[in-house]
Amino acid sequence: MTDPSRPQPPGGARAQPTGVKAPHGAKELEITWADGHRSKLPHEILRGYCPCAGCQGHSGMIQFQEGGNLDLRNIEQVGNYALGLGWGDNHDTGIYSFRYLRALGDLLDAQGPEAVKLMGTLPRI
Numbered sequence: 001m002t003d004p005s006r007p008q009p010p011g012g013a014r015a016q017p018t019g020v021k022a023p024h025g026a027k028e029l030e031i032t033w034a035d036g037h038r039s040k041l042p043h044e045i046l047r048g049y050c051p052c053a054g055c056q057g058h059s060g061m062i063q064f065q066e067g068g069n070l071d072l073r074n075i076e077q078v079g080n081y082a083l084g085l086g087w088g089d090n091h092d093t094g095i096y097s098f099r100y101l102r103a104l105g106d107l108l109d110a111q112g113p114e115a116v117k118l119m120g121t122l123p124r125i
C-alpha cells in the first residue's frame, strides 16, 4: 500500500525504484521497481541516450550518441525523481528521471538492446 500523505513521484510505483544495482565490472545497471518489475539497462544504452543538455541540447528528441565512455563510476539519487550517472570520462551531467529509466527498461524488455540502440531517437519524458 502507498501512503497518501507521502509525496509520490510522477509515474507512481512503476517509476519508484526500490533497489539499484551496478556491480563493479558489470555492463548493465539493474533497477528493481516498487511494482516488482526489474529493469536491466545496458551501460551502452544509458550513455548513448544520456539526456543532458551537453549531449542533447535543450529541445527535440533524445538522440543516441555513439562512443561515450561506458564505465559507470557513480550513481546518485537526485531529489525523489531521478538518478545522476557519472562515467569514466568524468561526464556526470546526465540526470535520468525514474520515468525515463522505467520507459527505457520497458522498451528494452520489448525490443532488446540492439533494436533500442538502432532506433536512434527517444522521446523526452
Ligand SMILES: [Zn+2]
Binding pocket: 050, 051, 052, 053, 054, 055, 056, 091, 093, 094
Ligand atoms: Zn550527457
